[in-house]
Amino acid sequence: METATTLVDVAAKRLAEAIVTGELAQGQKLNEAELAERFGMGRGPLREALRRLEGQRLVSRIPNAGVRVIILDRKRLEDLYAVREALEGMACRLAAEQMTESEVLQLQDLLAQHETQIEKDGGMVYSQSESDLDFHFLIARGSRNAMVMSLLSGEHFQLLRMCRYRTSRNAQRPRPALTQHRQIVEAIAQHDGELAELLMRRHIRGAWQSIRALIDAEELSASVPRKENS
């Protein structure tokens, strides 16, 4: 196949991937001509892709001065997790109230997969992290709220992956997360919305605490404040 979709889609996807994985460093200025060259396309499609990423808040544009990759600092992550707690908490309550039995089964299947996966290769945290997002998305879908789904699978998804890549060299915590997932699924299976919301909020808050600790430690180790302006 040549180009299944449009060039803008290709560019947006590759750019997002490069930003998320850190291939394009945070705060780095992006050169349109160079990127267009690298992707083998004109500047037009690339600019449109950048505009889309702008909407997803992966880059920010200063008129006549180009676009830069966002800087995912502590404050931004804190804001993101606050938003997630509110949004996914709500979604989890709605999901518990509305999910069909087959959807609950799907969720339990996913959970079982995670369990065996963690059982087998106890350290393979990366894939767990990736499919942790599947778990959250499945629940968002259960809420029947298209806006939450699109936020979670769009900009939140990218920012969370970006955060993981940033903190992945340090240890994760798959086991407590799995336990919490199990509790959440159980509450959903019993259609207990109130409990499901509470558990999900606690789960996300716990994740933030864990990430915050990592970031603080990281910032402490890199405490030599060398200027990196312009």
Add this chain to the structure above:
Amino acid sequence: METATTLVDVAAKRLAEAIVTGELAQGQKLNEAELAERFGMGRGPLREALRRLEGQRLVSRIPNAGVRVIILDRKRLEDLYAVREALEGMACRLAAEQMTESEVLQLQDLLAQHETQIEKDGGMVYSQSESDLDFHFLIARGSRNAMVMSLLSGEHFQLLRMCRYRTSRNAQRPRPALTQHRQIVEAIAQHDGELAELLMRRHIRGAWQSIRALIDAEELSASVPRKENS
């Protein structure tokens, strides 16, 4: 002054305005060449503006088939208000906990303005509705959460204005809303986060109930189900 900003900004602003006010009907297909002609610019900037609006969910694009104005149906509004309840409830709690005294004063000033305005011209609901959003944005700013602020002042803002234009020919309810606003400000002034969140959530839920009633009545009157496909 000629063009204070870039053409893309101009196009995006005019398009958003046209969509919000209904000048461009919901579901209508947008012709790039025609719009570029109308705005006196090339198709390039216009396309980029459309991509930005795509990010704000004011239009949706189908590859090789053009962009269409979103349809703000009942379901979409219901989703929006659920998101608002969760998000602004959270923001209101944070605002109550973190706002400075001068910020609280600002809020009280705004409230007083609304009171005198409603006192004077009891029916002038439009401006009230517009500045109702100021009220909500001031609180979002008090939360110190940039993500909430940007959501509220970006896509939520536009969608809410769009909703108002759609239901403005019917009666609004400025007085109960004002009372609720007063309660919320009081809770914030006392830095009672829990109460502030509860009141804000109730306020938004109430607004949704009111709007839902309007929409249902409207859909009932236009109950002749004529097909409007393609």
Add this chain to the structure above:
DNA sequence: AGCGGATATATTGTCGACAAAATTGCAATA
């Protein structure tokens, strides 16, 4: 030697033209 300004370079913003795809309209056939 340090600073200010002017020139040169690089990068973004915009336009017009061409290619590819989809839609429309027509006509021929069952």
Add this chain to the structure above:
DNA sequence: TATTGCAATTTTGTCGACAATATATCCGCT
């Protein structure tokens, strides 16, 4: 008359070139 296939037209997707703006370089001056 309905339907299917083909052709013409419209519309989107993409590219390359030019204009406007910002950034970097270098030279003269105090």
